[in-house]
Amino acid sequence: MPAGHDVTELLDDWSRGDRDALDRLLPLVYAELRRIAARQLRHERAGHTLQPTALVHEAYLRLVEQRNVEWQNRAHFFGVAAGVMRRILVDHARRQTAQKRGDGVQRVSLEHIAELPSANQIPVLALDHALTRLEKLDAGLAQIVELRVFGGLTIDEAAHLLNVSPSTAKRDWRTAKAWLTRELASESQS
Numbered sequence: 001m002p003a004g005h006d007v008t009e010l011l012d013d014w015s016r017g018d019r020d021a022l023d024r025l026l027p028l029v030y031a032e033l034r035r036i037a038a039r040q041l042r043h044e045r046a047g048h049t050l051q052p053t054a055l056v057h058e059a060y061l062r063l064v065e066q067r068n069v070e071w072q073n074r075a076h077f078f079g080v081a082a083g084v085m086r087r088i089l090v091d092h093a094r095r096q097t098a099q100k101r102g103d104g105v106q107r108v109s110l111e112h113i114a115e116l117p118s119a120n121q122i123p124v125l126a127l128d129h130a131l132t133r134l135e136k137l138d139a140g141l142a143q144i145v146e147l148r149v150f151g152g153l154t155i156d157e158a159a160h161l162l163n164v165s166p167s168t169a170k171r172d173w174r175t176a177k178a179w180l181t182r183e184l185a186s187e188s189q190s
Contacts, residue, residue, distance in 0.1 A: 082151030
């Protein structure tokens with residue numbers, strides 16, 4: 001990951017209206033954003049129309065459009081980036097579903113949630129609905145899921161970005177997995 005100090009300084013400058021800071025920020029965050037996008041899309045169905053570069057560019061454009069954001073640090077930036085990627089993938093899945101009326105519904109891999117039915121593949125829209133419910137109950141749990149599933153981060157990377165210990169991140173991840181497993185299983189039965 002990029003050096004936190006440089007990224008944080010550039011985010012501060014950008015928040016204060018320095019457009020040149022944005023140009024200097026891109027090279028520092030692009031590789032990490034592309035790595036996150038590639039990891040996420042590696043688990044998508046074959047023939048997925050979004051490619052990592054397109055996902056990064058769309059995410060970056062949406063991040064640039066953010067107004068009045070007081071970027072706290074690089075963790076905040078990458079957390080917001082993971083959320084933006086989630087919305088892009090969900091929007092893409094909705095468009096695909098509307099076009100195909102259910103055939104080839106986009107699915108997202110939850111390789112770390114072994115208890116889920118259907119070979120660890122669930123529709124991205126079902127996950128989005130469950131995450132929205134989880135956010136209302138516990139925003140921190142939802143954030144670790146968003147970082148891991150949509151951001152493609154490991155437990156250690158998520159812990160670092162959330163500024164918590166790896167053991168706390170593991171505990172939160174286990175709790176979130178259990179909650180999601182229950183929610184998604186009950187949703188698939190209804």
